[in-house]
Structures are given as structure tokens and as C-alpha cells.
Amino acid sequence: MTSPLLDPSRVSTPPSDAEGALREEVARLRQETERLHLLLETAAQVTWSTNPARDALTPISPSWTAFTGQTAEQMRNQGWLLALHPDDRAGALAAWQRAKAGTQLFATRYRLRRVDGAYVWMLARGLPVLGADGCVREWVGTCVDIQAQALGEERAEFLARASELFASSLDASATLASLANLSVSALADWCIVDMLHPDGHFERVQVVAADPSHAPLAATVQRLTPVPQERPVYPPAVALATGRSTLVPEVTDAEMQAVAQDAHHLETMRRVGMRSLLTVPLMARGHILGALTFLVTTSSRRYRDEDLRFAQELANVAALAVDNARLLQGARDAIRLRDEFLSVASHELKTPLTPLSLKLQALSRAVKSHPDSPLAPVIEAHVETGHRQVRRLTELMNDLLDVSRISAGTFRLQREEVDVAEVVREVATMFAPRFALEHCEFQVEAPGAVRGCFDRARLAQVLDHLLDNALKYGAGTPVSVRLVADGPVARLTVRDGGIGVSPEQRPRLFERYGRAVSERHYGGLGLGLYLTRTIVEAEGGRVSLDSSLGEGATFMVELPLTRP
Template identity: 75%
Template sequence: MTTAPPDSHPPAAPPSTDVEALRREVATLREESSRLRRMLDTAARIAWSHDVRAGGGEPVAPAWQAFTGQSLEAFGNQGWLTVLHPDDRAGALASWADAVAAKRSFSTRYRVRRADGVYVWMLAKGTPVLGLDGEVQEWVGTCSDIQDQCLREERAAFLARAGELFSSSLDAAATLATLANLSVSAHADWCLVDLLHEDGHFERSLVVTADPAQLPLATIVRSLSPVPRDQPVYPPSVALTTGRSTLVPEVTAPLLEAVAQDANHLATMHQVGMRSLLTVPLMARGHILGALTFIITKSGRHYGDEDLQFAQELANLAALAVDNARLLQGARDAIRLRDEFLSVASHELKTPLTPLSLKLQVLSRAVKAHPDSPLAPVIEAHVETGHRQVRRLTELMNDLLDVSRISAGTFRLQREAMDVAALVREVSARFAPRFALEHCPFTVDAPESVPGCFDKPRLAQVLDHLLDNALKYGAGTPVSLTLTADGAAARIRVRDGGIGIAPEQRSRLFERYGRAVSERHYGGLGLGLYLTRTIVEAEGGRVSLESRPGEGAEFEVMLPLQQA
């Protein structure tokens, strides 16, 4: 029999009250843990944990499995990356690696593939649980559904980008091509663009698919006509005829049969494999311009009311751009027709001027043959007036022809060696009688010779316009024509003391049909200074103006004497 050593006592059993308290504390902790997990399940779509001590990771069941369809076995060893969008995997893994290395919380966005194959934007957050030794014992985190927020951000950015691209082009075809390609890359697998032209005929102008392998099928789809029936049910036809939108969240076989225009149309729609569809009209200023159709064929996503609202906003932007492009094209066509008319009219009006000028010359010779006739001075004065008016009308016709040539891009210079000073004196001599008739003191200051290489008739035309302008707006005031040369450039200045020009009107004077005064008080077509600027700039020079209201005006033409 063994006896206990002196002063030795067996260990005392803990009081039953301490055991019960410990059990209650454990139960409380379990209940609190369960409550926290339920809170996580309520607050986030997915809650997860990674037990570093156990060397594995385990999402809180059943959220992960229910959302992604991935098994717990597939989740481990970074298997969770396989349900992320391929474009987001590298960023997600980098965020996780940085957080592990720094033992700090992380937050990142990525798209998670739902069990039905649709990717959903998630906001993933994780935080480390540290032990007493400062080492990470566990990672816990959540994945919250932010799909709606991201879609709103994407759509706002998409609309802003589309608006920029639409505003950068005033070509309707380019605008629609941009829209279709943008849409297919972001919001649809197919995009169809149907147009209603101003003459009333329908056209399928564009079909874009995201899959290059489907291009032959896209060609077939484009060949299908959107021409509606008497009571249209085919969505593009509905939009083109009534201006109403169509939303089909899920395309079914009976629906395709109902909207098909014929057997070929039905077979093609089945071949496309439509799963969801929406069509919106292109409308501007109350007029239907066309229709946009967006189709989903691959993913499990279905269009909804928010998608329809977004498509309508996009269609409004596109319709405005298309309408502006059509208005611009209409204006260009009108200008082209006007220029063609002016060109033809100029030729036709010049035709009777030639025999009229010849008749005046014959009459002039006849008068000179009878100098003693008392009617000779009167007839000669009338003949000279007729010559002057014929020359003026010829100049106006030539100006109109020049404008037509400029618009058509056929305006050309024919340079030759010439003396600018001699040309200045020649044109001045021709204008001297007109200045005398208007009681305008006219002075000319030019050196003996200024050699250059210019288109002589065109340069004479510049002088004609400048002197004619001075005669018209400076009648009764001194007019001066000055030519100077500094070796590199020739400068021609024409100054009058007439009504002058307000500063805000100066830039308009050099534009086509530009005027600074009312046409009721001053005649002309508003082309002289426009043609002056065009000719001078074609010669490599520039024209400028200095003027104040009531103090006259001075035009300066600078021409380089050394032509390239």
C-alpha cells in the first residue's frame, strides 16, 4: 500500500459552478459566431474565410456554392480565380498577394461568374485576423454585389464617349458605324441599324456582330429587308412605322414564328440564336429616322427595363447626330446646286454681252467716222457709258465664275515674270476717269520697276477690287494707291477717306458674300474682298485692313517677291 508523501494533496476538482459557466460562455460564443455569420450573409452576397493555420480556404457555405456553382474542392489552391472574369484575374490575385505580404486589409473590384454563366461585378473586401504574436491566423472577407452601380457608371461613361464620337463626325454613315461597333463591344452580341430615308424607302444599312466567325451570317441578316407589313409585329418594323420601342427579355420559338416575315427570315433568326432583344427608334424633331436593334445570343443575360432606357438615351444621341449630318448634307447639296446655277447663269449671261460689246465698238467707230455730226458727242458719251456697264457686268460674271471654281477646287494660278509697278500704273490709268467722275482726288505712288512672278490677270483683279471698293465707299474723298518694295516683299496699300469699317465687321468682309453695310445703300455681290483674299493667299501673301468708322480704310496686300 502506497502512502502519500507528507504535505502532498490530490488536485482539487473545479467547482461545478465554474464548469457550467465555461459551457455557457462557449455556447454564447457559438451563438455570437452564428449570428455574425448570418449578418454577413445578409449584408454581402458572399462571405468567405481563409484559415492560415489550417492551410486552406473555405467560403462560408452555402453562399459561394449557390452563387457560383463551384464546389468546395475546386475552390482551393487558387481555384476561386477560375470563376472570375479572365480580364480581372491578374488584378485580383495581385491585390490578394499585396495584402498577404503587408498583413493589411484589401478592397478590389472584379467580375464573378454566376452559376448561370453571367458575370456580375463584385466589391471584394478582406481583412486579416492577427494572433497575439502578430501573425495572421485567418482571413475573413465579403463579396458585395455592385452590378447596378457599375452598370450605371459604365453606361454614363459609354454615353459620354458616344457623344464625343458623334460630335466629331458630321457623316451619318460614320456616326451609325461608330454606334454599332461601340454597342457590340460593350452591350450586345449583335447590332442592327435600319434606316427610313426621306423618300420613304427602308434600308438595313448596317449589321455588326461581336464574333468574327459570324460575319457571313451577318451578311445574310443585312440582306433581309425591314419593310413592314400592314400590321407590323417585327420589332424593327414597329419602330420604323410607329416610333415605338420593343423589349423582349426572353426570345422564344413561338415569338420568332409570330414575327417572322417569311420562312427564310425565320430560319435566319434561328441561326442567329437570339436569346434577348430590344429595338428602339431613332427619332429627331418628331421624325422617325431609323431603328436600332440590340441582340444577346451568347450569355445568359437578359435585357430589362433599365437596358431599354439606356438604349433609348443612346438612340437619342445617335438620332441627333444623324439628323445634324443630314441637315449639313442638305445644306451642302443646296450650296452645290447654287454654285452650279451661278456657273451656268454666268456663262449664259456673258453670252449676250459679247455681241453687245461688238455692237458698241461698231457704233463707236461709226461715230468717229463722222466727227462733224452734231450728234457725235452725245452718241459717243452714251457708247462710253455702255462700254463701262458692259465691263462692269462682265466683271460681276467673272467673279461668280471664280467663286464656282473655288468651290469646285479648280481655281488655279498661272504665274509669269512681270513688273508689278507697271501693272499698278496700268490699272490706275484705267480707274482714273472713274475717280474723276466721282470727284475723288486720286494719287498713285510707285517705283520705276518691281519685278516679280505672279499671275498677272489675277493680280490685276486684286487691284480692281481694292480700287473699286475705295471708289464705292470713299466717293468724294481722296484715294491713294501706294506700291513699295523692300527686296523680299511688295506691299500695295489702298487708302480712302470714306465711311470706314467697325472693328466687329472686319473679319466678315473677307468672307464669301460678306458685307459691312446694307445692300440697299451700296451695291455689289459681296465677293470682291473674298476673291482678293483668295488670290493673295494663293500667291503666298496676306491682306490686312486698318480702319475706324468715319475715318476711312486702308487695305494692305503683302506679296512675297521670291516665290517657292
């Protein structure tokens, strides 16, 4: 039997071995702590902790001091807030106080000032470390650099706001003014907009400084001419002449001397105090429209490649808006010139029609004075054809003149007490021979009297256009006109059984020069229904169309018989 004194399991470990094991455990803990510190330093730009007894931040690594330049002493008594952007301090302090009050996660975003003076967006997060008694022993946290993410969000929002502003105006000057004012609020201390006009001349159209006190200096800068030279070196001139961008992260006096166009230009640039410069071209559809120049003059910010890319993206949006505004203005100018031409042409064409009509009338009287002449019927037929064509030309000229009046805003109605039924019968009587000639069954239904206050001539013009339309597109099919009085409204309906109109073509019919068919097969200027709509709406009514392709068309005019 073995003595218990000799049992190995009963032999205790020598004290020296226990101490060695403890030292090994402490060494492992230190290594693990150092490893955790390294991981933390890798994951975050700044680490921090607080001592609730002192209510001050104490970096657990030199990262806070290295990043901000603040010492531990400067951070006491909420001194750490001074390292935050002034606009972010209140929000950060409120988030910190809420977290402390509820012993919950501290999380917020703010701009932290780097030791070089530049602000960087940080995501700050912190957690309480509790002691054995459940009380907060300390707070530990990190600040992670989210500058790229925040900048991307800001710029996306900026571009959306810029696009909205550009879309709100189709005036090129207003677009450029919006661009300059928007830019100084987020991108630069100064924004300069130079334009290359369609006629080839250059103009500095906008100069905006963030500081209102620089308005006189901005006026001086605007008077400078960015005329490109044969080999331009001045950044706006380079963009206007070649379409190339320029990035100067740090502007030196030597560089200003190198690009200055003259002594006055150099003196002005020195007064502005450029520190960093960025110029991008405004280009659309392969054409250079202008140039944008952004200047930093007051802060430590310096433009980099990512700023150049963003500025070019903004310039692309602005250039598209400017190009659209120019295209719209060009279209308006073309329409104005066209209307002026049509007005002049209408007057000039009407001038010879009057004596021609008088000659035809004289010839008609001469023929009637010799009824026994064998040529009398032939000549009378030719004279009637001439009369008909002169009337047709007169109507076309009158339509063109009406369009010119509408465009110029001089289209007026001369209202009087009118019997609408009487007007309908008169116009129908004039059209009856034409329908008979085309072998169209023509029916007119109108009550004894439908009275209202209208422009009699314009009312007759409306029915004239509708019947002419029915005769043109419904030739050989029945055509009917019906007038009814429905309380305070008169309803005039013109129906034909002609070619009809497809649903997608209906809206175009009432527009100026609108047509649903080719002008090669059907004549006219495409103005009749446009003038019909204009006259009816001016009288306070409305006109509508019910039609399907191949099933004829029904036009309905509603006119108010009483007026307020």
C-alpha cells in the same frame, strides 16, 4: 462584534451561480455573434474567410456557395479564381498575393460569376485576423455588389467614346459603321442598323456580328428588308413605322414565328439564335431616321429595362450625329447646285453682252462720224453709260465664273515676269475718272519698278477689287494706293476714309458672299474680297485689314518677290 465567519462580504458565491453567469455570458456572445452575422449578410452579398494552414477559402456563411455554385472543395488551391471572369483573375490574384505578403488590406474589383452564369461586378475587401503571437490566424472579407455603379461607369465611358467617334466623322455611313462595330464590343452579340432615307425608302445599312465566322450569316441578315407593314410586329419595322421601342428579354420560337415576315425570315432568325432582343428608334428633331437592334445569342445575359434606357440614350446620340451629317450633306449639295447654276448662268449672261458691247462700239463710231449733230453729245453720254454698265456686268460674270472655278478646283494662275508698279499705275489710271466723278481725292505712290513672277491679269484683278471697294465704301473721302518693295516682299496698301468695319465683322469680309453691311444700301455680290484673298494666297502672299467702325479701312497685300 460580528464574527468574520459571519461577514457576508467574506461569503463566496456558490459554484452553481458562477456557472449560470458564465452560461449567460456565452449566450449573450452567441446572440451578438448571430447579430453580427446578420448585419454582415445584410451589408454584403458574399462573405468569406481563409484558413492559412490550408490556403483555401471557406465560407463563414453559405453565401459564396449560394452565389457562385462553388463548393468548399472546389474553392481549394485557388479554385475560387475560377468563379471570376477570365479577364479579372490575374489582377485579383496579384492583389491577394500583395495583401498576404504585407499583411495589409485586400481590396479589388472583379466580376463574379453568378450561379446562373451571369457575371456581376463585386468590390472585394478583406482584412487579416491576428493571433496573440501577431501571426495571421485567418482572413475575413466581403464581396459587395457594385454592378449598378460599375455598369454606370462603363456606359458613361462607352457614350463618351461613341460621341467622340461620331464627332470624328460628318459622314452618315461612317457614323453608322462606327456605331455598329462599337456596339458589338460592349452591348450585344449582334447589332443591326436600319435606316429610313429622306426619300422615304428603307434600307438595312449595317449588320455586325461579334463572331467573325458569322460574316456570311450577317450578309444574309442584311439582305432582309425591314419594310413596315400596315400593322407591323417585327421590332425594327415597329420602330421605323411608329418610333416605338421593343424589349424582348427572352426570345422564344413562338415569338419568332409571330414576328417573322416570311418563311425565309423565320429560318434566318433561327439560324442567328436570338435569345434576347432590344430595338430602339433613331429619332432627331421629331423625325424617325432609323432603328437600332441589339441581339444576345451566345451568353446568358438578358436585356432589361435599364438596358432599354441606355440603348435609347445611345440611339439619341447616334441620331443627332446622323442628322447633322445629313444636314451637312444637304448643305453641300445645295452649294454644289448653286455653283453649277452660277457657272451656267454666268456663261449664258455673258453671251448677249458681247454683241451688246459691239453694238455700243458701232453706235459710238457712228456718233463720232457726225460731230456736228446736236444729238451727238447726248448720244455719246448714253453710249458711255452703256459701255460702263456692260463692263460692270462683265466683271460680275467673271467673278461668278472665278468662284465656280475655285469650287471645282480648276482655278489656275499663269505666272510671268511682271512689273508690279506698272500694273498698279495702269489700274489706277483706269479708276482715276471714277474717283474724280465721286469727288474723291485719289493718290498713287509707286516706285519705278517692282519685279516679280505673278499672274499679271490676276494681280490687276486684286487691285481692281480693292479700289472698287474703296470707291464704294469710301466715296467722298481721300483714297490712297501705295506700293513699296521691302526686301523680298512687295507691300501694296489701299487706304480709304469711309465707313470702316467693326472688329467682329472683319473675318466675314474675306469669305464667299461675305458682307459687313446690308446689300440694300451697297450693291455687289460680296465676292471681291473673297477673290482677292484667294488670288493673293495662291500667289503665296497674304492680305490683311486694319479698320474700325467710322474710321476708314486699310487693306495690305504682301506678295513674295522671290520664289523657292
